[in-house]
Amino acid sequence: MKDTFDENAERKAWMGLLAKAPEGRVAALLDATMARPVFTWLRAPEIGSTMIRGRAGGTGAPFNLGEITVTRCAVTLSSGEVGHAYIKGRRKADAEAAALVDALMQGNDAKTVRAAILEPLETEETLAKTTRAAKAAATKVEFFTMARGED
Amino acid sequence: MYVAVKGGERAIESAHAWLAEERRGDTNIAELSLPQIREQLKLAVDRVMAEGSLYDPDLAALAIKQSRGDLIEAIFLIRAYRTTLPRFGASRPVDTGAMDCDRRISATFKDLPGGQVLGPTFDYTHRLLDFKLAAESEVPDAPTREVSSGAVPHVTEFLNQEELIESAPHDDTPPPDLTREPLEMPADRALRLQALTRADEGFTLGLAYSTQRGYGRNHAFVGELRIGAVTVEMDIPELGFAVEIGEVTLTECETVNQFTGSKSEPPQFTRGYGLVFGQSERKAISMALVDRALRWEELGEDYVGAPAQDTEFVLYHADNIQATGFLEHIKLPHYVDFQSELELVRKLRREAGEEQFQEAAE
Structure with a gap:
């Protein structure tokens, strides 16, 4: 599936990164980087749900697993860029910050925003994941064959 | 009255x-x-x-x-x-093969790619009360080890290579949703899995246990049990592409079940499937056992009258909110209903008394 060029791949990556950031983190990084840009709501923050689906046997036909709370919003910057956010949880402030960063990434400040917001988020996400994976790795079982029953 | x-x-x-x-x-x-x-x-x-x-x-x-x-x-x-939340849509089916596993064990294969990872489990604890927890204390950091990269494939994939186990071929049929339409029989597997994943843990456990004790036995092994984080991705209509909205922790259980074949299927292992929100392996294993028991018809097995094989019985009694709603409503005022019952019993007693009186007189 990843062999075709996806023109949206970059934007998908940063929107995913923003959605997965811990509560308050995107806002904190954004406010440390710049004054918030002037914007209007294209869609004010709204809380709803998304039905999560799984597949029977992991790979078969889809089924409905249960819902998750989701917050979404969309902003239009005074410079015209439109930013969207769809993030899990009931987090209006986080959705606003994520949508603003999404919009900024499409404008002239993209480079600054990437270095000051996306890159730290990426580093933090990787660190959190490797820390957890390292704890899991420490619980990996090493089997030693003591005696075989065949002889 | x-x-x-x-x-x-x-x-x-x-x-x-x-x-x-x-x-x-x-x-x-x-x-x-x-x-x-x-x-x-x-x-x-x-x-x-x-x-x-x-x-x-x-x-x-x-x-x-x-x-x-x-x-x-x-x-x-x-x-x-x-019920108060507007529904924004549905996610793409989650890819449990790409799970960041906290725990991943197999009861059928000792040496498997990705290894046996115990994770934060109660297994192998002594089940003795730990009085240290009664006092506030610092918890030492859990040990860590270097992470070996590499995929952690589903166990059923190895068996699939030899065709020793039934496959779960890719399918994109939109699933029915019991939160939108009333649960009606016959229920296909997608609907059964939705009902089971939200079913009462105790009820599901009891039914699963009944299959192990012989009521619709299907000889289940835990082929694989994994717990960890998966990414949830949903299509955003206004963007025209899918984005990740976050991660959720899930528990997945795949059972490998003995199957000697039937009129329609060759002898091979069959599968039961459990997938549950959060860390809940008792529920995931129970779900997989009950799922497998309910599949008797599509696998051409005999219906032996076991409760766990009876789709209607299982699905209509597995929801603890429906069950508790109906059960507990009988404690609420039923004065009027009871008043009529009271009148009826009095009347019957009166009639019975008159008959007796008459018989005695004759």
């Missing part, structure tokens, strides 16, 4: 005020915060999310606090809240 009754408002108000006071308990004891419940009673939170059918740890923690730890009451609160 119709009797209209009014009143009791003041009693109800007082009862609720007392409930609030009792919920708080002794005010000399520090009040429980939602983050404390979320972080330290995580498995209770996970159960409320799974059976409440809504993934939101903060809401589940609130529900547990409000319900004073009565988890079915908490699940009820979550189900009620869920």
Whole structure:
């Protein structure tokens, strides 16, 4: 599936990164980087749900697993860029910050925003994941064959 | 006879005020915060999310606090809240093969790619009360080890290579949704899996246990059990592409079941499937066993009359909110119903008495 060029791949990556950031983190990084840009709501923050689906046997036909709370919003910057956010949880402030960063990434400040917001988020996400994976790795079982029953 | 009754408002108000006071308990004891419940009673939170059918740890923690730890009451609160949410859409089916596994074990293969990872488990603990937890104490950091990269494939994939196990071929049929249409029979597997994943843990466990004891036995092995985080991705219509909205922790169980073949299927292993919100392996294994038992018809097995094979019985009794709603309603005022029953019994007794009197006279 990843062999075709996806023109949206970059934007998908940063929107995913923003959605997965811990509560308050995107806002904190954004406010440390710049004054918030002037914007209007294209869609004010709204809380709803998304039905999560799984597949029977992991790979078969889809089924409905249960819902998750989701917050979404969309902003239009005074410079015209439109930013969207769809993030899990009931987090209006986080959705606003994520949508603003999404919009900024499409404008002239993209480079600054990437270095000051996306890159730290990426580093933090990787660190959190490797820390957890390292704890899991420490619980990996090493089997030693003591005696075989065949002889 | 119709009797209209009014009143009791003041009693109800007082009862609720007392409930609030009792919920708080002794005010000399520090009040429980939602983050404390979320972080330290995580498995209770996970159960409320799974059976409440809504993934939101903060809401589940609130529900547990409000319900004073009565988890079915908490699940009820979550189900009620869920109905107030507008539905934004459905996710793409989650890819459990790409899970960041905290735990991953197989009871059928000792050496498997990715290894046996125990994770934060109660298994192999001695089940002795740990009085150190009664005192506040610092917890030492868990040990770590270098992470070996590489995929952690599903166990069934190895068996698939030899065609020793039935495959679960890719399919994109849109699934039915029992939160949108009433649950009706016959229920296909997608609908059964949705009902089972939100089913009461105790009921599912009991049914699964019954299959192990011989009521619709299907010789299940835990081919694989994995717990960890998967990414949830959904299509955003206004963008025209899918984005990741976050991660959820899931427990997945795949059973490998003995199957000697039937009129329509060759001898090969068959599969049962369990997938549940949060860390809940008892529920995931139970779900997989019950799923497999309910598949008798599509696999051409005999119906032996076991409760776990009876789709209607299982699905119509597995939901603890439906069950508790109907069960507990009988404690609410039934004065009118009872009044008519009372009249009936009095009348029958009168008639029976008259007959006896007549017989005696004759």
